[in-house]
Amino acid sequence: MSVHDKLENLKNIIKNRNSAAVAFSGGVDSTFLLKVSAEVLGDKVVAITAHSSTYPERELREAKEFAKQNSIRHRVIISEELDVEGFSDNPVNRCYLCKNELYEKIKAVADEEGMEYIFEGSNVDDLGDFRPGMQAVREHGVISPLKEAQLTKEEIRTLSKEMGLNTWDKQAFACLSSRFPYGEKITKERLQMIDRAEQFLLDLGFKQVRVRFHKDIARIEVTQDSFEKIIEPATREKIYTEFKNIGFMYTALDLKGYRTGSMNEGLSQEEKK
Secondary structure, eight states, X not given: OOHHHHHHHHHHHHHTSSOEEEEOOSSHHHHHHHHHHHHHHGGGEEEEEEEOTTSOHXXXXXXXXXXXXXXXXXXXXXXXXXXXXXXXXXXXTHHHHHHHHXXXXXXXXXXXXXXXXXXXXXXXXXXXXXXXXXXXXXXXXXXXXXXXXXXXXXXHHHHHHHTTOTTTTOOOOOOGGGGSOTTSOOOHHHHHHHHHHHHHHHHTTXXXXXXXXXXXXXXXXXXXXXXXXXXXXXXHHHHHHHHHHHTOSEEEEOTTOOOTTGGGTTOOTTTTO
């Protein structure tokens, strides 16, 4: 099936649901899903963005701007994961705890707005990683239209570019809590450290970055084609100095480079069940 056939399939999937609240983070997938949903369903769509300590301000600003530019009704809700019992202890099922609370809150807003369904933006590539949050998706009856249409991340980027969405080449984003090894305490202060560190790297021109938290060590992940740039003496010194100011005693570069879910690499198959 061609990418454009998949797009038509996606539109039919959306059309068959009369109205929807779209869980909208402002990332590549949810922006594409929201845009297509709005084109198909018109004013029978509302975007819902959850704001919390794990969600950078830049992402919220971009989400608000997109909804405004496209005249899409947009609700911002507070969903503070750190207030969820057990979340800050960072257990292996941390994502489930977060998504379970999130979809409860989104459901309440969807009901207020008279929306029949809730959409979320997972794509078929997400099936290959450990994602306990998908259990909450199933439990709350949330629909994943991009998965139903069998769209991959690369196809979503391609279609986003054709549609003129400036998110087509946006870096992949995951909640800041994913920067911590399981069992490592998550606090607002530590999340702010990660946010500041990643924003600094983005401001230096690095496009796809992760800063993983290992107590007094910051482990930087960038794409391998960025290695030459990051180890330039002047750049290296800037990063080291800024990260020291942020609160990291040591700064390390991960030689494997950027990849999603690197904190899952140490989990056993039993822990992933």
